[in-house]
Amino acid sequence: MHIVPDRVKQGSTNIIQNMDDWRRVHLSSMSDPDTFWLGITNELIDWQTPPTEGLVGAFHSIADNQVSWFADGKLNATISCLDRHLLTHPEKTAILWEGDEPDDVRAISYRQLHSDVCRFSNALSSIGVGLGDRVIIYMGMVPEAAVAMLACARIGAIHSVVFGGFSAESIANRIEDSRAKVVITMDEGLRGSRKIPLKNTVDEAVQSVSGIETVVVLKRTGGEISMTEGRDIWWHDICQNMDDSHEAVIVPAEHPLFILYTSGSTGKPKGEVHVHGGYITYTAFTHKTVFDLREDDVYACVADVGWITGHSYIVYGPLANGATTFMFESTPLYPDAGRYWDMVERHKINIFYTAPTAIRALAAKGDNFVEKYDLSSLRVLGTVGEPINPEAWDWYYDVVGGGRCTIVDTWWQTETGGISISPIAPATPVIGGSATLPMPGISTALYNAEGQRLIGPAEGLLCIEHPWPGITRTIWGDHERFVNTYFSTIPGLYFTGDGCRRDEMGYHWITGRVDDVINVSGHRMGTAEFEAIIIEDEAIAEAAVVGFPHEIKGQGVQAYLIMKNPSETYSEDLAKRLNLMCRKSIGAHAKVDYFCVIPGLPKTRSGKVMRRILRKVAEGDPSNLGDISTLADPSVVEAILTSKRY
Numbered sequence: 006m007h008i009v010p011d012r013v014k015q016g017s018t019n020i021i022q023n024m025d026d027w028r029r030v031h032l033s034s035m036s037d038p039d040t041f042w043l044g045i046t047n048e049l050i051d052w053q054t055p056p057t058e059g060l061v062g063a064f065h066s067i068a069d070n071q072v073s074w075f076a077d078g079k080l081n082a083t084i085s086c087l088d089r090h091l092l093t094h095p096e097k098t099a100i101l102w103e104g105d106e107p108d109d110v111r112a113i114s115y116r117q118l119h120s121d122v123c124r125f126s127n128a129l130s131s132i133g134v135g136l137g138d139r140v141i142i143y144m145g146m147v148p149e150a151a152v153a154m155l156a157c158a159r160i161g162a163i164h165s166v167v168f169g170g171f172s173a174e175s176i177a178n179r180i181e182d183s184r185a186k187v188v189i190t191m192d193e194g195l196r197g198s199r200k201i202p203l204k205n206t207v208d209e210a211v212q213s214v215s216g217i218e219t220v221v222v223l224k225r226t227g228g229e230i231s232m233t234e235g236r237d238i239w240w241h242d243i244c245q246n247m248d249d250s251h252e253a254v255i256v257p258a259e260h261p262l263f264i265l266y267t268s269g270s271t272g273k274p275k276g277e278v279h280v281h282g283g284y285i286t287y288t289a290f291t292h293k294t295v296f297d298l299r300e301d302d303v304y305a306c307v308a309d310v311g312w313i314t315g316h317s318y319i320v321y322g323p324l325a326n327g328a329t330t331f332m333f334e335s336t337p338l339y340p341d342a343g344r345y346w347d348m349v350e351r352h353k354i355n356i357f358y359t360a361p362t363a364i365r366a367l368a369a370k371g372d373n374f375v376e377k378y379d380l381s382s383l384r385v386l387g388t389v390g391e392p393i394n395p396e397a398w399d400w401y402y403d404v405v406g407g408g409r410c411t412i413v414d415t416w417w418q419t420e421t422g423g424i425s426i427s428p429i430a431p432a433t434p435v436i437g438g439s440a441t442l443p444m445p446g447i448s449t450a451l452y453n454a455e456g457q458r459l460i461g462p463a464e465g466l467l468c469i470e471h472p473w474p475g476i477t478r479t480i481w482g483d484h485e486r487f488v489n490t491y492f493s494t495i496p497g498l499y500f501t502g503d504g505c506r507r508d509e510m511g512y513h514w515i516t517g518r519v520d521d522v523i524n525v526s527g528h529r530m531g532t533a534e535f536e537a538i539i540i541e542d543e544a545i546a547e548a549a550v551v552g553f554p555h556e557i558k559g560q561g562v563q564a565y566l567i568m569k570n571p572s573e574t575y576s577e578d579l580a581k582r583l584n585l586m587c588r589k590s591i592g593a594h595a596k597v598d599y600f601c602v603i604p605g606l607p608k609t610r611s612g613k614v615m616r617r618i619l620r621k622v623a624e625g626d627p628s629n630l631g632d633i634s635t636l637a638d639p640s641v642v643e644a645i646l647t648s649k650r651y
């Protein structure tokens with residue numbers, strides 16, 4: 006256990022300074038959530054009509070009604086992120102951007118960001134985007150991606166950012182599901198000097214579906230692309246002659262701010278809906294509290310805006326808090342494995358937030374890349390996205406943090422909107438591998454598979470008992486799926502999909518997903534998505550995909566294949582073909598690491614695949630298969646155990 010170093014505590018004005026504060030604040034958030042959150046939102050957020058109402062609804066009645074927070078209030082989240090800072094610190098850097106090449110740096114002040122967003126808001130209005138319209142954003146990590154998000158929000162439109170690694174088919178699915186009418190993209194992305202053909206991919210997506218009226222294209226590389234007459238328009242052209250002031254459209258608290266698609270156990274990705282009032286309150290509060298944000302901090306989250314971490318902790322939370330938020334276009338390995346630490350030194354970064362995958366990959370490159378740089382500006386180190394193994398945690402703490410920083414291992418999800426279980430930087434003693442304690446407003450509970458609540462130290466299914474302002478309100482267009490996905494495993498509670506162990510101190514140790522979601526390098530993917538693609542191949546009769554522990558990526562992907570022709574075996578051609586299909590259907594980040602041809606899937610007599618067996622074998626833990634007596638043909642287990650993986 007590491008107590009918080011003194012230099013992390015010095016100068017903190019956090020509402021939680023020590024563990025007594027944590028108990029007091031957590032208790033007050035539980036005993037009177039309305040008063041607690043109304044107090045927080047009225048302090049942190051700029052409301053045009055301040056709310057008097059807290060929570061309406063409850064998880065046990067969520068099938069009948071969505072929950073709401075602050076429903077009688079009116080605001081626009083971008084006023085908190087932009088306009089109000091013009092009165093107090095207009096020249097402060099809002100976005101500090103570093104491009105693919107280390108010398109490509111831009112510091113954008115709050116005044117400038119406000120003008121840019123206003124201009125683009127006017128531009129979007131001029132092409133007919135209005136209240137409630139959906140807009141897809143498919144861009145690299147450039148400041149204009151944040152401008153595009155904020156401009157949509159400012160006019161009351163609903164953005165849906167699609168990570169730049171996703172394929173044309175994935176974009177098309179999201180266009181169809183959200184019924185978007187505009188796509189904002191750029192000519193090419195740039196990562197590690199490699200060009201990513203974003204506009205070409207959008208062209209392919211837009212051709213395959215109907216409904217897109219306009220594609221707005223930012224020029225980043227100047228690479229060769231084709232512009233479709235009457236549909237495509239350059240960012241710089243529509244912004245020309247646009248006014249740089251714009252009055253934000255005031256919306257009710259529960260007006261959708263964005264839809265973000267995420268993978269689940271079954272079916273297509275789900276469009277998680279977040280709303281102006283609750284989301285901006287929760288991200289601002291958690292960003293300020295967990296990281297113990299100070300006035301002059303340079304705060305860096307090196308995630309991508311295509312994922313929830315980028316939404317909540319590069320754009321909305323930090324800007325609502327008037328922070329300087331760093332945005333990074335490149336990769337941690339370009340030009341070499343010292344890139345992050347070089348940036349920390351040059352920009353004097355105080356708070357640094359990344360994922361265990363990156364930490365493991367960089368640790369494997371050796372300490373030299375870290376030790377070259379002056380990292381004395383660092384105060385708080387964050388991690389998110391997957392469980393962090395103790396070795397990686399120790400390396401982050403000792404080598405990067407030099408024992409002078411504290412680590413916040415933040416557990417949360419696309420669905421929770423913001424950090425839900427985490428240390429609070431100046432207060433919580435930390436221990437490698439534990440996300441420690443729930444945030445104010447979050448009451449966790451552990452259940453066993455039989456639906457019994459577990460008391461005291463225990464391991465079970467991680468649930469949350471009561472709504473908090475940041476929780477996603479519904480799945481876009483399918484509230485029933487929302488209810489079935491999250492509120493049916495343990496009726497009346499939000500089930501996270503994660504397993505968790507709680508120790509004697511009440512600290513939480515996340516053990517990973519217990520459903521059919523896999524987490525590869527922090528990228529969340531559904532095994533069902535892979536399977537649906539693989540069985541499209543003419544040689545494949547059936548397939549089952551599971552995750553397995555991977556040293557760097559956290560989890561890797563293993564596919565079990567049953568061939569139509571039983572004499573056919575594994576071949577490199579087959580592997581290449583299937584991986585190409587996954588890449589084309591899902592995106593560049595979807596790759597099967599191992600293939601394993603087996604004679605049949607382990608099915609129960611009622612035909613259900615016992616995925617547990619496949620998972621255990623892939624994990625290299627075949628001694629512990631559990632009860633296999635209900636299998637229709639127990640002999641397949643032997644065949645699975647002896648089959649080779651490639």
Ligand code: WTA
Nearest residue numbers: 389390391392414415416417418419515529
């Ligand atoms: C996993 C990312 C362990 C977890 C913000 C969760 C974590 C999923 C942690 C959500 C953590 C996230 N420790 N596991 N600190 N943070 N996870 O929606 O399995 O992309 O359910 O949100 O990531 O992934 P998502």
